[in-house]
Amino acid sequence: MIKAMDHVTINIKDVEATLHFYGEILGLQALPSVDMGDHFLRYFALPSGGKLELIQYYYDVPQLDVEATNKGCARHLAFEVEDIRALEKKLTDAGFVFHVPVSYVKNLDFTGGLTKDPNGFELEFLQYGEH
Incomplete structure (x- = not known):
């Protein structure tokens, strides 16, 4: 039986932009890397x-x-965030465009929007409730 989700994989095009996006802009903690040969x-x-x-x-x-x-x-990976409006500003200031603008989704009771990472992979950011 399934215990937990272990990982989600994204194939990357631009290493530096991707590491900056996930590490510096989104603030995720880097873990050890692994060279698999190819x-x-x-x-x-x-x-x-x-x-x-x-x-x-x-x-x-x-x-x-x-x-x-x-x-x-x-289709996309969704992240729940603490402050959707602050993240929207941070991403917009960094040059990222929300192709689905941040707005309240009444049926799901969250405020969220969709953008793409430096590889073109779609990401959804949401905060529950109306913000």
């Missing part, structure tokens, strides 16, 4: 447990463009 694994601890695994391949891999309505693929 790719390099970088990890960040997720506050609720588990890890974010970032894969840097040493060879060219094709770009996969995922649309919001594609079936059978990962």
Whole structure:
């Protein structure tokens, strides 16, 4: 039986921008990295447990463009945050655009929005309640 979620993986394009985004902007704690021979694994601890695994391949891999309505693929990763408006400002000031603007979603009782990380992976940030 399942005990817990261990990790979520994102294939990365820009190592420096990605490490800056997850480490400096979002404030996730870096964990030890692992060289697997043909790719390099970088990890960040997720506050609720588990890890974010970032894969840097040493060879060219094709770009996969995922649309919001594609079936059978990962659409986005969602993070609950302490202050959605402060994070919205921090990300916007850093040049990130919320393609789904931060707003209150009455049916789910949270305020949230969606943006993309430096690799084009969609991320949702939300805070429960109306903010």
